[in-house]
Amino acid sequence: MKKSSYIGPSISRYQFEGLKNKGWIVEYAKEIYKRRPNIVALMELDIGGRFQKVVVKSFGWRDAKSPFISPFKKSRAEMAWDATHLLLDVGLPVPKPVAVYTARQAGFIDHNLFITEYIGKHQKSSRFLENEIVDFAHKRDVVMKIAEIVSATHKAGFLHHDFVKDNFLISDVNHHSVFLVDLTIIEQKKKMTIEDRMEDIAKLDLCKCNLDHDHEDCLWLYFILSYDSDNAQNILIQLKKSIQKHQKKQKIS
Ligand SMILES: Nc1ncnc2c1ncn2[C@@H]1O[C@H](COP(=O)(O)OP(=O)(O)OP(=O)(O)O)[C@@H](O)[C@H]1O
Ligand SMILES: [Mg+2]
Structure with a gap:
């Protein structure tokens, strides 16, 4: 069964707690690009001790069966994180990854976040x-x-x-x-x-x-x-x- 994991620079506790809540993301976003099934939003976060503009993708479920098989699979945020590094390594123009967080309870995914650099307007x-x-x-x-x-x-x-x-x-x-x-x-x-x-x-x-x-x-x-x-x-x-x-x-x- 897979465990919770966070990879990335430190984020202030207040913001880290906030990111677990889709309503908080919507409230504090500078811009919202997409609401369903994933929320994709431009945010200014205190990451690694400095404020920077990043794009937060908080994943939602696409179908009814996905939550039940989640304990045995890599999360979609983790897959995006891995794929982004592989494509960056071969020189493709993809936004740089900043952080990935998958929170699980008894293996089941609770929160699933992928944060990348903002590419600008x-x-x-x-x-x-x-x-x-x-x-x-x-x-x-x-x-x-x-x-x-x-x-x-x-x-x-x-x-x-x-x-x-x-x-x-x-x-x-x-x-x-x-x-x-x-x-x-x-x-x-x-x-x-x-x-x-x-x-x-x-x-x-x-x-x-x-x-x-x-x-x-x-x-x-x-x-x-x-x-x-x-x-x-x-x-x-x-x-x-x-x-x-x-x-x-x-x-x-
Ligand atoms: N790094 C970024 N910088 C600026 N804008 C971004 C960035 N990443 C995503 N966006 C904006 O958010 C939109 C949605 O992003 P993305 O395609 O990753 O999510 P999605 O379509 O919800 O994904 P899915 O197809 O998995 O549902 C993009 O079309 C783009 O406008
Ligand atoms: Mg898309």
Whole structure:
């Protein structure tokens, strides 16, 4: 059975107690990015003796069975902590981890927190790419940057399993600075098939054409060129299949 654990610099007792309470996080947050099932909030905390802006993710349950199997599994905060270090080690742009806390009672998870550095003011890439005021060249550059990150993740031997536009953050200060977040369900794989990789990419939903027909200014095509230009034709065929499969699944559910 797994035990409670905290890794990170010291946090004042008052704030540490507060972080166990979702209502406290909401009350003292400078900004709340998400409320359900996880609370994700920008906070100013006294960490390691100095006040700093950090992003606190307090995990909630996604389904009814998860709490019951929790004594035997690593928590999602612990998984995010491990994955973030692995990706940082291979040079990927992910927010630096600050602390991780999983409190358990008789193994069952009570509180589950993951704290990272704040990357600064940003937009989710979904918002940026859907903004009609942003010109195509800018969108293309961002998509090509996203493709570089996806390609580097796969080359390092990881499937992210949640490559959606909301998980790529674009810095307001510099649009070339793109961060990848949400590393909770990342999987390390020794052998990765092209189907595995394309399935990982298919949810990105970069262009309404879904690679069904040729047209000008297709963001999917720029993605493919930046992801792996040497195998662009093969990637295009496989990715089209994965997108169709993903859409069928969505229609059923
Ligand atoms: N380090 C960070 N700096 C600034 N903003 C962040 C940071 N981490 C997360 N955010 C903001 O919070 C949002 C939600 O974060 P994240 O994707 O990790 O949570 P989530 O979507 O609730 O996760 P899940 O998919 O596990 O439910 C991001 O889209 C982003 O706007
Ligand atoms: Mg997310």
